[in-house]
Amino acid sequence: MTPGLAVAGDESRLNYAKHINYWRRCLKTFLPYQYTGNDSMRMTFACFILSALDLLGDLHAALSEEERQGYIEWAYHCQLPEGCFRSFPGTDFGSSRSAENQIWDPAHVPGTYFALILLALLGDDLSRVKRREILIWLTKVQRPDGSFGAAVGEHGNVEGGNDPRFGYMATGIRWILRGHVEGLVDGVPDIDVDKFVECVRRSETYDGGITETTLHESHAGFACCAISALYFVDRLPLSTKSPQTSDGRLRGISNLPLTLHWLASRQTLTLDHEDAVDTHGDETDSAATCHDAHSFVKLQSYPSIAGKQSFMGLSESHFEMQWVGINGRCNKIADTCYAYWVSTPLKVLGHLDLVDTKPIRRWLLDRTQHMVGGFGKLPGDHPDIYHSYLGLVVLSIFGEAGLQDVDAALCTSNRVREHIESLPWRKEIVGS
Amino acid sequence: MAPTFWHDNPAWEDVTPIPQDEGSVHALAAISYTAEYSEAMSYLRAVMSTNEYSARTLDLTDHIISLNPAHYTVWLYRAKILEQIKADLRKEIDWLNITALEHLKNYQIWHHRQTIIDRLGSADGEADFVVRMLELDSKNYHVWSYRQWLVKRFGMYDENELKWTESMIEEDVRNNSAWNHRYYIVVGERDGEILSKEIVEKEIK
Numbered sequence: 001m002t003p004g005l006a007v008a009g010d011e012s013r014l015n016y017a018k019h020i021n022y023w024r025r026c027l028k029t030f031l032p033y034q035y036t037g038n039d040s041m042r043m044t045f046a047c048f049i050l051s052a053l054d055l056l057g058d059l060h061a062a063l064s065e066e067e068r069q070g071y072i073e074w075a076y077h078c079q080l081p082e083g084c085f086r087s088f089p090g091t092d093f094g095s096s097r098s099a100e101n102q103i104w105d106p107a108h109v110p111g112t113y114f115a116l117i118l119l120a121l122l123g124d125d126l127s128r129v130k131r132r133e134i135l136i137w138l139t140k141v142q143r144p145d146g147s148f149g150a151a152v153g154e155h156g157n158v159e160g161g162n163d164p165r166f167g168y169m170a171t172g173i174r175w176i177l178r179g180h181v182e183g184l185v186d187g188v189p190d191i192d193v194d195k196f197v198e199c200v201r202r203s204e205t206y207d208g209g210i211t212e213t214t215l216h217e218s219h220a221g222f223a224c225c226a227i228s229a230l231y232f233v234d235r236l237p238l239s240t241k242s243p244q245t246s247d248g249r250l251r252g253i254s255n256l257p258l259t260l261h262w263l264a265s266r267q268t269l270t271l272d273h274e275d276a277v278d279t280h281g282d283e284t285d286s287a288a289t290c291h292d293a294h295s296f297v298k299l300q301s302y303p304s305i306a307g308k309q310s311f312m313g314l315s316e317s318h319f320e321m322q323w324v325g326i327n328g329r330c331n332k333i334a335d336t337c338y339a340y341w342v343s344t345p346l347k348v349l350g351h352l353d354l355v356d357t358k359p360i361r362r363w364l365l366d367r368t369q370h371m372v373g374g375f376g377k378l379p380g381d382h383p384d385i386y387h388s389y390l391g392l393v394v395l396s397i398f399g400e401a402g403l404q405d406v407d408a409a410l411c412t413s414n415r416v417r418e419h420i421e422s423l424p425w426r427k428e429i430v431g432s
Numbered sequence: 433m434a435p436t437f438w439h440d441n442p443a444w445e446d447v448t449p450i451p452q453d454e455g456s457v458h459a460l461a462a463i464s465y466t467a468e469y470s471e472a473m474s475y476l477r478a479v480m481s482t483n484e485y486s487a488r489t490l491d492l493t494d495h496i497i498s499l500n501p502a503h504y505t506v507w508l509y510r511a512k513i514l515e516q517i518k519a520d521l522r523k524e525i526d527w528l529n530i531t532a533l534e535h536l537k538n539y540q541i542w543h544h545r546q547t548i549i550d551r552l553g554s555a556d557g558e559a560d561f562v563v564r565m566l567e568l569d570s571k572n573y574h575v576w577s578y579r580q581w582l583v584k585r586f587g588m589y590d591e592n593e594l595k596w597t598e599s600m601i602e603e604d605v606r607n608n609s610a611w612n613h614r615y616y617i618v619v620g621e622r623d624g625e626i627l628s629k630e631i632v633e634k635e636i637k
Contacts, residue, residue, distance in 0.1 A: 030464035036500050039463060046460030070458025077455020089454050090473055091505060096450060096481040104480040104505045118460075153508055160504065161539055206615065215620050216577060217612035330608035332571065385461075 012365035022373030042088040047114040048389035083133025087111025106151040113169035146199030163212040168225035171232035179430035208258030220328040220341040227345035228409035324359035340390035435468035449474030485516035
């Protein structure tokens with residue numbers, strides 16, 4: 001090889017045609033029964049499917065006008081009579097729904113967030129969305145300690161986890177419906193932004209990461225959600241690059257350099273199970289057992305020759321660090337989705353330049369991109385909706401040619417963001 | 433295992449299942465459900481809509497959980513049933529112990545366990561159970577979260593807990609979760625109080 005020539009792998013390509021096939025298949029046909037465990041995430045997956053096609057520039061071509069309207073109706077059918085959205089049709093009691101049983105079919109934070117993004121993707125103006133009701137409900141899904149849950153249960157208890165994922169989606173909903181405007185708007189109360197920021201600050205760990213709750217292990221998924229949430233409520237730390245005077249408002253990330261260091265330290269050469277021998281053979285994660293926030297689609301029960309062939313003949317060498325993966329916690333294996341959970345906060349904090357995106361890109365395209373399209377969690381894994389979408393978003397954040405630009409925090413295209421920002425009712429609230 | 437169907441069970445004759453309504457001919461992220469899951473969900477919707485809390489609905493929640501453990505309201509409904517029929521919570525823990533082995537990375541199952549143990553008011557056997565779960569997956573975030581909750585709820589910031597944490601670190605010095613748990617034990621009880629010099633020196637050793 002001529003010295004100075006690009007290392008092997010710079011020919012790494014995103015196989016557009018295969019990805020379009022993959023996503024069109026997800027759109028037009030039934031997802032295999034192995035997705036039953038993700039039934040309650042259908043709104044999220046619906047959003048990812050449409051958004052993926054949007055990023056690939058295929059959304060318009062993929063939908064007939066009738067389908068577009070039909071999908072909009074599907075989403076609005078998940079809007080509850082009292083406002084807000086359920087996250088899957090499975091809890092709908094139809095005409096039997098009443099005040100007594102609606103706690104089993106509740107307004108759901110992720111369901112509502114992804115329904116709004118989905119509607120915006122389809123070009124809807126959100127005029128049928130019960131916006132006031134959602135905003136009032138958001139204040140009820142916030143706990144006294146500032147954290148958010150998934151839904152309100154019996155006796156007004158906030159149910160579901162208390163980790164930053166819900167803070168991310170709750171503040172995302174708020175951003176969509178009222179931008180950065182704080183306080184009472186038109187008689188509609190606001191969430192307690194200060195309390196939320198305090199909650200995020202309490203979740204900052206000794207190593208600069210962010211956890212589920214105080215003193216737990218720092219985790220990239222939670223770091224991303226927390227930082228994106230701070231972005232949505234306009235309480236990011238003041239930049240180290242361009243000094244700004246503090247306006248007295250409480251901000252998150254009390255030690256920006258430490259957090260940036262923690263994020264950049266998520267880069268790893270532990271890309272598959274052989275590499276994990278080095279870390280005491282302790283890695284037991286696989287697509288079938290990964291963290292709750294992931295899909296636990298057991299697609300490995302469908303072995304395919306094509307899948308295996310996809311990975312034969314690839315160089316295993318780490319020489320010159322051709323491939324760099326991203327993990328979610330110290331000493332864990334690299335996983336496609338963590339490329340998103342780490343790149344996004346770096347981008348939002350204005351410091352994506354701290355990582356070299358080339359070897360990360362190579363890792364995604366050479367090691368976890370699948371022959372049939374999509375991305376798996378680990379090398380050799382079958383593609384699943386969750387990893388396939390986040391892999392695509394990361395590549396767009398890195399500026400991959402041929403993909404639409406994304407808003408990393410919103411986790412969808414800039415086009416969708418602009419559409420939301422252009423809506424007349426929203427402009428009235430936030431000012432043009 | 434043969435699928436379970438409720439429609440031919442005479443004990444369920446009085447219940448009219450509520451079929452799923454997508455609300456549109458054009459559905460998104462449609463899943464190819466098995467007939468078993470479709471039917472079970474239709475029965476679940478029916479009994480949830482009438483707020484039935486009984487032994488038979490407890491069985492139904494068990495069935496749904498085996499097919500889709502991430503169905504979030506089915507767990508809340510199950511917890512309510514247990515309370516209403518005054519079920520033996522120790523038996524529920526036995527059931528959870530078996531079920532947990534199949535669903536290690538499911539938030540709901542750990543939250544449900546927390547609810548039941550909280551109601552029982554006793555941590556008997558829990559520390560051991562956590563150890564068994566960690567043998568299967570030493571870095572499981574939910575399991576470590578649950579252990580932290582146990583420690584806080586039952587005041588277990590003691591030598592035993594510290595020793596156990598040390599053994600986890602000895603087993604794998606790269607286990608960041610174990611190190612974090614140690615930090616939690618040493619720092620956590622103090623509720624934000626500044627650590628004494630002795631403690632800091634001891635930790636550095």
